[in-house]
Amino acid sequence: MAVWDKISLCSFLLLVAGAVDPSVNYSLPVCAVRSSTVTLPCTFTPVRKIIRVVWCQNHLICHGATPSVYDSDSKTNNPFDTRYKYLGDKTGNCTLQISNLQKRDEATFRFRMEADDAEGHWTEKSGVNVTVVDGSPMKITSSSEREVREGQSVTLLCTSICTFHQLQVTWFRGDHPLPESGPALRLSPLTAEDSGNYTCGLKANQRTRSVAYELQVAAADGGGGVTLLIVGVLFGVLLAVCALILVVCIIKRKRAAAERTVGGQVGQKLPDSIYSDILLPAEHGGGGRRQETSQAVEELSYASVQFKHKKQARPVEEAEDAIIYSSVATRG
Helix, strand or coil: CHHHHHHHHHHHHHHHHHHCCCEEEECCCEEEECCCCEEECEEEECCCCEEEEEEEECCCCCCCCCCEEEECCCCCCCCCCCCEEECCCCCCECCEEECCCCHHHCCEEEEEEEECCHHHCEECCCCEEEEEECCCCCEEEECCCCEEECCCCEEEEEECCCCCCCCCEEEEECCEECCCCCCEEEECCCCHHHCEEEEEEECCEHHHCCCCEEEEEECCCCCHHHHHHHHHHHHHHHHHHHHHHHHHHHHHHHHHHHHHHHHHHHHHHHHHHHHHHHHHHHHCCHHHHHHHHHHHHHHHHHHHHHCCCCCCHHHHHHHHHHHHHHHHHCCC
């Protein structure tokens, strides 16, 4: 039992020792545009009271007189390069910020902590790899389609071929600079005045200015008011055309009815004229009775031809025979 107790105690001590070892957690590798500003997130876990923190470049341990980009000990810190700013502390945050990034900053950065006891010194050798690219033009991407509506919101992102944490840019609408300086430009709520061409570029390098991005802000109803107006106009025009056609049809019908009425009246006057001609010879004396009768027969015969109908053919012939017979009988 004593042997097993010793083994268990040793294992426990090893586990405790491993658990309390200092540790450092870096961010992922960073790719940044020259002249931009980047942040290297970092956290650490100390086992002793930390009295010094150091960031160095391309060195595995960062100890002693190794050149550093930041050193909390003012005696060894480089006071001339202010591009490096330590955003952390001595208790757990070891974030480093690099402004106006240069090509010489393309390296591996490592963090070292030093405690009041040598057992608390630690340098995480994995480090953070930083890649620096030249100032190629930036690119604007949008969180939504190019045509958005009033009252909505949209976010424009100024991006490059690299992924970075902090990018100080200048935004423009047309040729007018905007107050925003971050990589994301949020417009909310949108109005018609937000329509225009947007560009972005690094503050320290205007050659990186992006190609113009056209943003169109449509009316809140999506143009439905204009569509409704067009439909209303077309409906009004169609209604006017239909009314005009109806008026023309009515006029034509009235003219046709008038023509039929006039034609009917003329046809009715013809018998009156004919019969009036038959009565005219009555103004002569009695000696002309036979002549009058003969003329009347001819006129009646002519009248029967003008007003010939199938149903009235027989009565006309009988009337003619009666008139002829009457004229023959009065001869003696």
